[in-house]
Amino acid sequence: MDRSSLKKLLTDVRDGRTSVEEAFAKIRHLPYEDIGAAKIDHHRALRRGFPEVIFCQGKTPEQALAAFRELAGHNGRVLATRVSPETASLIKTELPEAQYRPEARILFLSRTEIKPRWGRIAVLSAGTSDLPVAEEAALTAELLENEVSRIYDVGVAGIHRLFSHLEELERARVLIVVAGMEGALPGVVAGLTDRPVIAVPTSTGYGASFGGLSALLTMLNTCSPGVGVVNIDNGFGAAVLAHLITRSGDEKP
Structure with a gap:
């Protein structure tokens, strides 16, 4: 209902x-x-x-x-x-x-056709190991009837891979950035665009990453403004927040 x-x-x-x-x-x-x-x-x-x-x-x-x-x-x-x-x-x-x-x-x-009717959300992942969380976010956003673009494997270890997608970032209304290891990608992305960034730390990483805590702290401590952080591996929560942002200012269905 x-x-x-x-x-x-x-x-x-x-x-x-x-x-x-x-x-x-x-x-x-x-x-x-x-x-x-x-x-x-x-x-x-x-x-x-x-x-x-x-x-x-x-x-x-x-x-x-x-x-x-x-x-x-x-x-x-x-x-x-x-x-x-x-x-x-x-x-x-x-x-x-x-x-x-x-x-x-x-x-x-x-039971009804899933058709995009809200703003575009871009989902970025730092590495292939982050894909399960990134796909959770992307698919959730699509089911919430957002248009979604996927930009995967653009982490800071090869930051040049990100630069070819800058125009695609500007076409999105919200960016979800998923990263494990040191979790630096959301801060970098936020420094390159004026779009709101939702950072998602993942539990990907070696022992000192403490199951994603290291990435979480990096994202919370980013010097780039306009970054919000959700819990570790919470791609679903990031997608819901991004969806609500795309709906803001529009008439509710």
Whole structure:
């Protein structure tokens, strides 16, 4: 249940096309449904513009399936992140129309065509090892109906690789920059453009990177202004923030 469907339902009740009883049956699970292991927030799309997203890491495949099934019964689009192949296989057994993207560890279902209608987001990665997080961000942004460009393997060890993409950076409204190791790429990118930069540290790196803490601290301490930092490996959170920035100032759907 999103804003547009709720408005249509209320209009149909007002105009006599839908009875009060029929409308009540459609909204009786608001604001949430208790399915035992989880309380599914069916109000989320009304508040945030997109249904609740399932974080599968730490959930059993059966728990993830129960949540996915419940959301799919009330929404035309469902997104699950950090999905293992085992969990994806179980969900697709019941919902074969769901699509799995192992490179992003994302499983999604969309009963409507995914068409870009918000601003362009560019997703940059420092190295190939950062691709799982970068793809999580890129695919999430696409599912949120943003136009997305991918600029991968342009880290500071070969900074000349970045310079051929400067015009592409200027065409984006927001930049998501994903980097592990020392995490220097977001600060460099922010010094080359006036676009807001969302920095994503990854857990990629040798022992002294402390599972991404070194990159996180570098990004927090960058001297380039206009950089916001999300948690380690949180490509999903970066994509949602970038999406909200592209929607700012526009009429809500």
